[in-house]
Amino acid sequence: MNRRRFIQTTALGLTAFTVPPLVPGCTTAGGSDSGTLSTGQNWSNVPGNLLGPNAKAGHWLRQTLAPATAVEPDIYDVVIVGGGISGLSARRWLWQKGVRNTLMLELETQPGGNSGSGKNDVSAFPWGAHYLPVPDARHAELIDFLRETGTITGCTANGTPIYNDYHLCHDPEERLFLDGRWQDGLIPNEGIPDADHQQITRFLALIETLKKAKGADGRDAFAIPLDRSSTDPAYRLLDTITMTEWLDQQGFTSTYLRWYVAYSCKDDYGTTPNQTSAWAGLHYFASRKGVGVDANGATLTSAVLTWPEGNGFLMNQLRQQADSPIRSQTIAYAIDLADPSAVRVSVNNxxxxxxxxxxxxxxxxxxxxxxxxRLLTTADPTRTATGFHYAPWVVVNLTVNALPQTAGKTLCWDNVLYGTESVGYVSANHQHLTDSPQRVLTIYRPLTGNDPAEVRRRAYHTTREEWLHQTMTELETAHPGLSAHIQQADVWVWGHGMISPTPGFIWGEARQKARQPVQARVYFAHSDLSGISIFEEAFSQGIRAVNAMLTGGGIAT
Incomplete structure (x- = not known):
């Protein structure tokens, strides 16, 4: 019995969430017609919210405020500022190393960063990161973590991990809407000219070569975590040019191939090929080397792990694997290093x-x-990290009671529309394996532009109705009549959604300098210190920082 049939037969689909019903939320009034689609749909009448990180509290950090004077009585071994994946990974690693006297400070009501999630009476759904590719078995720390979560249930005689079927994305996984029809997979294939087919085939063959390539130092040319990649200049020099320049050098002119590369850059980095380091662009394709088997013994070489709440599942697992306190809705706004006995962190409830x-x-x-x-402005005014650029994103979660289909491949977990601004949508309750017509569609839209600050400013001034108008203008091309089936529409704006690997950043000095500790007392961990905003990098940055902290001494384990 296959996994789909088993879950349907035993009623083990994840449909029994006890959650609040769909209710109207706050909306922001738009212009005279910003809430109305050409179909006549008035988005102001659709329940939902315009959401995002606590921008008011975050902007409060920009003020010049005097350090606090009321001193709390406890002294902690470690205070972690920030409850994203890197912070939670560090908290877990400290706990495993026996460092229990720690405190995490989190601005939001719940930790998670861009791995946060929501839920309603239809499904849980992601607000950001939503999957983890099956990792390289050599990434021992991550493999151990996945064992602890129950995602890896064992291993074969040769040590290959066996994955939990309920955590593996089930079929069908991916489809692409092109020329009015859904086709299997995300690489343009059906109905494209032979010359384009040939270029795509040559590109994929080159990627396979790069996956296996090793530098003169014996390391993989492209690895995860990326700091384990080869130092060979033959590969690192790729960081000095853009992905567009690399495509030009290789003679890749196919419009379809260039669209696929552009989609990939936007998908992981929120940037266009003109803005993306060629090393990072190739890393997207050539670094994924995970191998495993499923519960039935089938070999997995390109599978992904996913959950209705996306990487919110992994975030909650990290949180549960340590018992040290997390103080939410608390913002750190100044750090003082003048006292040699303790670092003083001024916080605001x-x-x-x-x-x-x-x-x-x-x-x-x-x-x-x-x-x-900003936190270190007074403690160490000489310490500035420059060259860090962040891409803004918008995520829209649509709860629908039906999904009108067009010709071709049936609904998949990942659904991408060729030539649109978004990078498509995932069906959040794909893993439920039920036939219910109700679904939550999570649409991802990176906001690319030559001036991220200006793009970010415009995003903050765009109404929920305008975001929905833009989103449905795209989706209606593949799902005519979908607007009439929307029950709830929630929009989340990420002003600084992810770090952007611009040319020269990954292997330049700025990234290396930024992660150097201050006086062996203040340490740094975040995915932006990798230059690539993926779960594996954030997870590894937390561990790296803790290891450096413990090496520096001063903490009993």
Whole structure:
């Protein structure tokens, strides 16, 4: 009995969430016709919310405020500022190393960063990152973590991991809407000219070569975590040019291939090929080397792990694997290193406005560098991290009671529309394996542009109705009549959604300098210190920072 039939037969699909019903939420009034699609749909009448990180509290950090004076009595071994994946990974790693006297400070009501999630009476759904490719078995720390989560259930005689069927994305996985028809997979294939087919075939063959390539130092040319990649200049020089320049050098002119490469850059980096380091662009394709088997013994070489809540599942697992306290709705706004016995962290309780000082022997800043710079303005004014660029994103979750289909491949987990601004949508309740017509569609749209700051400013001034108008203008081309089936529409704006690997950044000095500790007392961990915003990098940055912290001494384990 296959997994789909088994789950349907035993009624083990994840459909029994006890959650609030769909209810109307706050909306932002748009212009005279910003909420109305050509079909006549008025988006102001559709329940939902315009959401995002706590921008008000975050902007409060920009103010010049005097350090707090009321000192809390406890002294912690480690205070972690920031509850994203890097911070949670560090908290777990400290716990496993026996360092229990720690405190995490989190601005939001719940930790998670861009691995956060939501849920309603139809399904849980992601607000950001939504999958993890089966990892390289050599990434021992991540493999161990996945064992602890139950995602890996055992291994074969030769050590190959066996994966939990309920965590593997089930078929059908991917489809592409091209020329009015859905086709299997995301690489343009059906109905394209032979010359384009030939270029795509040559590109994929080159990628296979790069997957196996090793530098003169014996390391993989492209690896995850990326700091394990080869130092060979033959590969690292790719970081000095754009992905577009590399395509030009290789003679790849196919419009379809260039669209696929552009889609891939937007998907992981929020950038266009003109803005993306060629090394990073190739890393997207050539670094995934995970191998495993499923519960029935089938070999997995390109599978992904996913859950209705996306990487919210992994976030919750990280959180549960340590028992040290997390103080939510608390923003750190200044760090003082003048006291040699303890680092003083001034914090503000967001709901009450009460300001206090928390003391720690060491502090881990698991926040983006533009936040770390502000925290350290008075403690170390010489420490500035430059060259960090962040891509804004918008994520739309649509709850629908039906999904009108067009010709071709049936609904998949990942559904991409050729030539659109978005990178498609995932069916959040794909893993439920039920035949219910109700679904949550999670649409991802990177906001690309030559000036991210200006794009970010416009995003903050765009209404929910305008986002829905843009989203449905795309989706209606593949799902005519979908607008009439929307029950709820929620929009999340990520002003600084992910780090952008611009040319020269990954193997330049800025990234290396930014992660150097200050006085062996303040350490740094965030995916932006990798230059690539994926779960594996954030997870590894937390472990790297803790290992450096423990090596520096001053903490009993």
């Amino acid at each position: 967001v709901p009450t406005g009460k300001q206090t000082v928390i003391r720690a022997r060491k502090v881990l800043l698991a926040v983006p560098q533009f936040v770390a710079n």
